[in-house]
Amino acid sequence: MLFVLAGLILCSCEYEWIQPEKKPIPETVSFSSDIMPIFNKGCNTNVCHGPGATPPDLSEGNAYNSLIDGAYVDTETPEASILYTTMKSGSMVPYTDPGDEEIVLAWIQQGALDN
Amino acid sequence: MKKLNIFLTILLLLPVFLIAQDGETEIARVKSKPVRAPFGCPVVIDNQTVYIPTAKTLEFVIEHRFGKIENISNLFGIYGSSNIRLGVNYSITNKLSVGFGTTKYRKLQDFRIKYNILEQTRDDKMPIALTAYGNMGIDARAESYFGQNYKFTNRLSYFTELIVARKFTDWLSIQVSGSFSHINRVDSLMEHDKIGISFSGRARVSAQSSIIFNYGIPLDIKGIQEHTTLTNPPKQNFGIGWEISTSTHCFQIFVTSATDLSPQYTMMENQNDWLDGDLFFGFTITRLWSF
Numbered sequence: 001m002l003f004v005l006a007g008l009i010l011c012s013c014e015y016e017w018i019q020p021e022k023k024p025i026p027e028t029v030s031f032s033s034d035i036m037p038i039f040n041k042g043c044n045t046n047v048c049h050g051p052g053a054t055p056p057d058l059s060e061g062n063a064y065n066s067l068i069d070g071a072y073v074d075t076e077t078p079e080a081s082i083l084y085t086t087m088k089s090g091s092m093v094p095y096t097d098p099g100d101e102e103i104v105l106a107w108i109q110q111g112a113l114d115n
Numbered sequence: 116m117k118k119l120n121i122f123l124t125i126l127l128l129l130p131v132f133l134i135a136q137d138g139e140t141e142i143a144r145v146k147s148k149p150v151r152a153p154f155g156c157p158v159v160i161d162n163q164t165v166y167i168p169t170a171k172t173l174e175f176v177i178e179h180r181f182g183k184i185e186n187i188s189n190l191f192g193i194y195g196s197s198n199i200r201l202g203v204n205y206s207i208t209n210k211l212s213v214g215f216g217t218t219k220y221r222k223l224q225d226f227r228i229k230y231n232i233l234e235q236t237r238d239d240k241m242p243i244a245l246t247a248y249g250n251m252g253i254d255a256r257a258e259s260y261f262g263q264n265y266k267f268t269n270r271l272s273y274f275t276e277l278i279v280a281r282k283f284t285d286w287l288s289i290q291v292s293g294s295f296s297h298i299n300r301v302d303s304l305m306e307h308d309k310i311g312i313s314f315s316g317r318a319r320v321s322a323q324s325s326i327i328f329n330y331g332i333p334l335d336i337k338g339i340q341e342h343t344t345l346t347n348p349p350k351q352n353f354g355i356g357w358e359i360s361t362s363t364h365c366f367q368i369f370v371t372s373a374t375d376l377s378p379q380y381t382m383m384e385n386q387n388d389w390l391d392g393d394l395f396f397g398f399t400i401t402r403l404w405s406f
Contacts, residue, residue, distance in 0.1 A: 014269070014271075014300065016300040017300065018261060018301065018302050018303065089386070094220045095196070097257075
């Protein structure tokens, strides 16, 4: 049994790199139809970024003002926006679907409009 | 590089081979009595200890990390995003335990094995305890996290550790460990392998209470480094706290800079710098049942 276990470990040890599957980024990113669905996947529950929970409040109707007023978005240097960096390489990586952070970045680069 | 890979594979398989040596170590076993409880818990904050509960003991472990300590508005991290691991371990013999656990981050499912190679004895004929620990993790998130050309083995990661411990006095135990971590498929900016060392200790302040600490250092070793420069090298992790242990329970509360509850990811991906104030409250509860 130990040799089977050793064999399994030996055979399953690999050195591979992640090759991202690119999500299509809309030509014009809409806050309501492209960004909010990302937050609605589980970000804005009552225990995470819902009303009265940890800022920013990402619930429907509050998310845009919360992000802008809380300076989570930097339209002059979009790559430095807290919203983007926490999704790309910060504490929200485990909760971010691959590619969603690039849609958020495109939205910021387009001026972070409430569209 | 090929020789190095063979060496690292042997290191990865060390716990399995050491268990196979059980018969030989039995022969050489010293008859002296082992020291009592160099550590009171199988874990010390973010690291394993040399401690294995006696044979036929089932252990239930709850490990929890709160959010980053910021201010009163997030109640010093308690309102922040958290990580949790639930695990069970079973001691097959006094020297061998196996276990399984599930963790919120990466929906990681892990299988563990721990083997006590040497026990420190009261007469000091054996001055140290030596324990081997290994785990295999399965990242259970959606396939999309692994990019193109997905296959099941992309989900696997490994951690192997040799722990040397000594109970210096009735109140002070210190351990040093060397570890090897491997993740099968990583981001293009990351490494697949990491060798690390850790220092942990327990200082008893009363019959049941102790001050505990852990310090983990991921090493930059050029021989196994795949990138010339590392974009986000893992940070050293530090934790200090309070432990209360009885014969059937162990409770630890602490602050730590590591939020991953899997040692391979702590060694390879921890971006929290405790010197910059990236600290998190956490606790570990263990409950033992003997059969």
